[in-house]
Amino acid sequence: MSDKLIIFDTTLRDGEQSPGASMTREEKVRIAKILERMKVDIIEAGFPVASHGDFDAVKAVADCITESTVCALARALDKDIDRAGEALRGANSSRIHTFIATSPIHMEKKLRMTPDQVVDQAVAAVKRARRYTDNVEFSPEDAGRSELDYLCRIIEAVIDAGATTINIPDTVGYNIPYQFGQLLHDLLERIPNSDKAIFSVHCHNDLGLAVANSLSAVLNGARQVECTINGLGERAGNASLEEVVMAVRTRQDVFPCDTTLDTTQIVPASRLVAGITGFPVQPNKAIVGANAFAHESGIHQDGVLKHRETYEIMIAEDVGWSAQHIILGKHSGRSALKSRLKDLGIEFDSEESLNQAFARFKDLADKKHEIFDDDLQALVSQTTSADRDDYIKLISIKVCSETGEIPNASITLSVNDQEQSASAEGGGPVDASFKAIEKIIKSDAKLILYSVNNITSGTDAQGDVTVRLEKSDRIVNAQGADTDIVIASAKSYINALNKLIQPDERAHPQL
Ligand code: KIV
Ligand code: ZN
Numbered sequence: 001m002s003d004k005l006i007i008f009d010t011t012l013r014d015g016e017q018s019p020g021a022s023m024t025r026e027e028k029v030r031i032a033k034i035l036e037r038m039k040v041d042i043i044e045a046g047f048p049v050a051s052h053g054d055f056d057a058v059k060a061v062a063d064c065i066t067e068s069t070v071c072a073l074a075r076a077l078d079k080d081i082d083r084a085g086e087a088l089r090g091a092n093s094s095r096i097h098t099f100i101a102t103s104p105i106h107m108e109k110k111l112r113m114t115p116d117q118v119v120d121q122a123v124a125a126v127k128r129a130r131r132y133t134d135n136v137e138f139s140p141e142d143a144g145r146s147e148l149d150y151l152c153r154i155i156e157a158v159i160d161a162g163a164t165t166i167n168i169p170d171t172v173g174y175n176i177p178y179q180f181g182q183l184l185h186d187l188l189e190r191i192p193n194s195d196k197a198i199f200s201v202h203c204h205n206d207l208g209l210a211v212a213n214s215l216s217a218v219l220n221g222a223r224q225v226e227c228t229i230n231g232l233g234e235r236a237g238n239a240s241l242e243e244v245v246m247a248v249r250t251r252q253d254v255f256p257c258d259t260t261l262d263t264t265q266i267v268p269a270s271r272l273v274a275g276i277t278g279f280p281v282q283p284n285k286a287i288v289g290a291n292a293f294a295h296e297s298g299i300h301q302d303g304v305l306k307h308r309e310t311y312e313i314m315i316a317e318d319v320g321w322s323a324q325h326i327i328l329g330k331h332s333g334r335s336a337l338k339s340r341l342k343d344l345g346i347e348f349d350s351e352e353s354l355n356q357a358f359a360r361f362k363d364l365a366d367k368k369h370e371i372f373d374d375d376l377q378a379l380v381s382q383t384t385s386a387d388r389d390d391y392i393k394l395i396s397i398k399v400c401s402e403t404g405e406i407p408n409a410s411i412t413l414s415v416n417d418q419e420q421s422a423s424a425e426g427g428g429p430v431d432a433s434f435k436a437i438e439k440i441i442k443s444d445a446k447l448i449l450y451s452v453n454n455i456t457s458g459t460d461a462q463g464d465v466t467v468r469l470e471k472s473d474r475i476v477n478a479q480g481a482d483t484d485i486v487i488a489s490a491k492s493y494i495n496a497l498n499k500l501i502q503p504d505e506r507a508h509p510q511l
Helices: 025-037 052-064 078-087 104-111 115-129 148-161 177-190 210-219 241-250 263-277 298-306 334-343 351-367 373-387 429-441 485-501
Strands: 006-009 042-046 069-075 094-101 136-141 165-170 198-203 224-227 392-400 408-415 418-425 446-454 463-471 474-482
Touching: 006 198, 006 241, 025 042, 025 052, 025 263, 042 052, 052 069, 052 078, 069 078, 069 115, 078 094, 078 115, 094 104, 094 115, 094 165, 104 115, 115 136, 115 148, 136 148, 148 165, 148 177, 165 177, 165 210, 165 224, 177 198, 177 210, 198 210, 210 224, 210 241, 224 241, 241 263, 263 373, 263 474, 334 351, 334 373, 351 373, 373 474, 392 429, 392 485, 408 429, 408 485, 418 429, 429 485, 446 485, 463 485, 474 485
Parallel strands: 006 042, 006 224, 042 069, 069 094, 094 136, 136 165, 165 198, 198 224
Antiparallel strands: 392 408, 408 418, 446 463, 463 474
16 A cells, blocks of 8 residues: 655745735635645644734634644744744644754854754754644754755754654755755665654755655655645745646556545645735646646647547546536526535635625626636635725726727725725726726835736636735735726725735735
């Protein structure tokens, strides 16, 4: 029987460290729920000591996830570990992940500590974490550039102190697959108590080798891989969950282990993360890119029609590329909507939220003939944000765009329950709408991303707009969907402004 390969998802922690990918507490909870549905073993939810917002987000995830283990990150410092322990108090199953750097350059130049001091601090941190949970992970940060003898020494010491998972990070993405595999092999061979812990890897993608390095480590004994949806993460990102999981699943002739993931949740999770973070997936991205299962050349199409396996090594449906269901239309009722949403893993916590979703569904059905699963996902996102009692609401918008004329937008908003209107001209109707909104709100925020994607195909498809705003060190992302892309854009801009207004949220998640 093949071993289990544990999947540790860090989209909500390392993934959030992608510049601009900050997520609110509610967004983290939505992503955590889909990860749980996917049967991810461990969800790293954040870095509680980083800010109150991060603490609250980890706590919210810990309080609602029951099937996956929820993990919080902590430096090897008492205050970090105590904060992590506190945030995880409500979890059904919890893990504290503590780390300290072990490479000569990090110890000398960043920590300004001797190797002996680093061992002592690591051991003390693991012992302190064990006061909160018996599931403790230790990472020697920058292990990929650390000395083997020293790594063996510190890892042996932390296992003795109670660490149950040892994670080997290639923090700067410097390793080459054969070398990283060898490192895992050597550590497992040389550390006398290595059989008392699971060995894990956490690879960054600076040289585009994060997945290859992770897989090489798995072939050499690693039994946990840390990864993120769409490969999100610090700088060039982390190993992408979908690629690691599908490589191992597809090449069972090579790997002596497999995950227990429900891979049909991969595409929905990828879309959710792309939508929330505003980091779109490139069309040629393996597994989740729009072209991953598309065959353009006649020879390939002919081959696939004759025998699918001539050019396809995986089945699209296995990773969640469902044949788009035309699910509901204008005459469908509330219970049909509720039941389809349930199939998609979406349940409402109140009758009121379902009613709001139903009202939006009816509006959409008036404009669009066929409503697909992806339309429903967008509709639910809208309902979740509409659930908040937003400070700024869109009442109406009118745009004029004509050849030879300067585009103009007139907009009416409700701001703290007071109606206010403004008009503005712009380079195009979207620009004019944003300027009109700014005439009223005067946010002074900088627009750093504006992107439009169609949710489904066809000219009646909903446009899904992402807006990223920055103000005083805070970055927020927001979405808006509508069959009219100018309205979708205005909704998205207003959603972003509402997020900026909320008192919390977080500064950049990293300390
Ligand atoms: O890349 C890294 O070293 C990390 C650690 C905290 C595991 O993210
Ligand atoms: Zn990392």
